[in-house]
Amino acid sequence: GQNIDQPTEMTATEGAIVQINCTYQTSGFNGLFWYQQHAGEAPTFLSYNVLDGLEEKGRFSSFLSRSKGYSYLLLKELQMKDSASYLCAVTHMDSNYQLIWGAGTKLIIKP
Amino acid sequence: GAGVSQSPSNKVTEKGKDVELRCDPISGHTALYWYRQSLGQGLEFLIYFQGNSAPDKSGLPSDRFSAERTGGSVSTLTIQRTQQEDSAVYLCASSNIGLSHEQYFGPGTRLTVT
Numbered sequence: 354g355q356n357i358d359q360p361t362e363m364t365a366t367e368g369a370i371v372q373i374n375c376t377y378q379t380s381g382f383n384g385l386f387w388y389q390q391h392a393g394e395a396p397t398f399l400s401y402n403v404l405d406g407l408e409e410k411g412r413f414s415s416f417l418s419r420s421k422g423y424s425y426l427l428l429k430e431l432q433m434k435d436s437a438s439y440l441c442a443v444t445h446m447d448s449n450y451q452l453i454w455g456a457g458t459k460l461i462i463k464p
Numbered sequence: 465g466a467g468v469s470q471s472p473s474n475k476v477t478e479k480g481k482d483v484e485l486r487c488d489p490i491s492g493h494t495a496l497y498w499y500r501q502s503l504g505q506g507l508e509f510l511i512y513f514q515g516n517s518a519p520d521k522s523g524l525p526s527d528r529f530s531a532e533r534t535g536g537s538v539s540t541l542t543i544q545r546t547q548q549e550d551s552a553v554y555l556c557a558s559s560n561i562g563l564s565h566e567q568y569f570g571p572g573t574r575l576t577v578t
Contacts, residue, residue, distance in 0.1 A: 357506075386566065395468075395555060395569035396507075440506065450495060450514065450561065456506035 355379045357455035359441050364461045365431055373426045373439050373458045381446030387415050387426045388440040390457065396440055399426070428460075436462045466490075468570035470556050476576045477546055485541040485573045489558030497567060498531055498541050499555045507555065513539060514561060546577045 356378045365371040377385070384403040388396035402408060402417035402424060414427040426439055438457040445453065469488045477483050489496050498510040509523040513533040524530070528546075533539040543550055553574050557567040 395571050397569070398566040401566065442507075450512055451509060451520075452507075452567070454507040454509075456504075 355443075355445070355453045357441055357443060357453060359439075359455040359458045361456070362459045362461065364463060365428075367431055367433060367462055367464050369431050370427065370429050371431060371460065373428070373460065375424045375426075375441035375455060377422050377424075377441070377443050377453075377455075379422075379443050379445050379453060382419065382422070383444045383446055385415075385417055385424050386440075386442040386444070386452065387424075388442065389437050390440060391437045399439075431462050433462050433464070436460060468556055468558055468568050470554075470570035470573050472573055473571060474574045474576075476578060479548060479577055480545055482542065482544045483546055483575065485543075485554050485556075485575070487539045487541070487556030487570060489537065489539070489556070490568055491537075493558035493560060493568070494536070495559045495561050495565075496533060496539050497557045497559075498539070499557065500525075500552045501555060501572075502552045510541070510554075543575075546575075548577045551575055551577045 358376045386401050387399040389399050390396040400415040402415050407416045412429045417424045438459045440457040441455040442452040471486045494515045496513040499507040501507050511531045512520040528544045531541045553572045555572045556570045559565045559567045
């Protein structure tokens, strides 16, 4: 079956670095998305990984290991506005449009 | 508009009443999705529209839920005889087709069934 696991909640300090992990078990895996969702708002796109390795985009980086079924989102130089939920979602060959979504990780940034 | 819009933003209804939720996708996006998100939970897929193809309704939780998309643009999600467990945020998203195409979400409709 399809399954995605993320920690429910994490806390970090302003200015620090935090890594949010996502593990998945899904048949026909194709790629993995990370979305950010502030409380009461809609999710917004952060990254999409298809190949193994690290992709950097400003303060945010996303890593994928297809063989391990593992991804992480790395946030550097944390700011208070980074307090949000971070959703991991995978695409799979069995469906050319559906995403399988994790429950999200609520990140709390403290001063 | 530039983004996906949804209306109403909030809806409070009594148990047993019918409700209609509206989604206006980004112009030119052929794919449209409806999701449901309960407090502290991930996104639950409800239904998918792609162009003129028959919609994928596999995520609809019961026959009280239905959706249509007129003219390949605006979509309406209808919930009949609402139940308290229907209370959630209903999110609409649109995208271009393809596995790598990100989905753009609307602000959602918060439905509360009393």
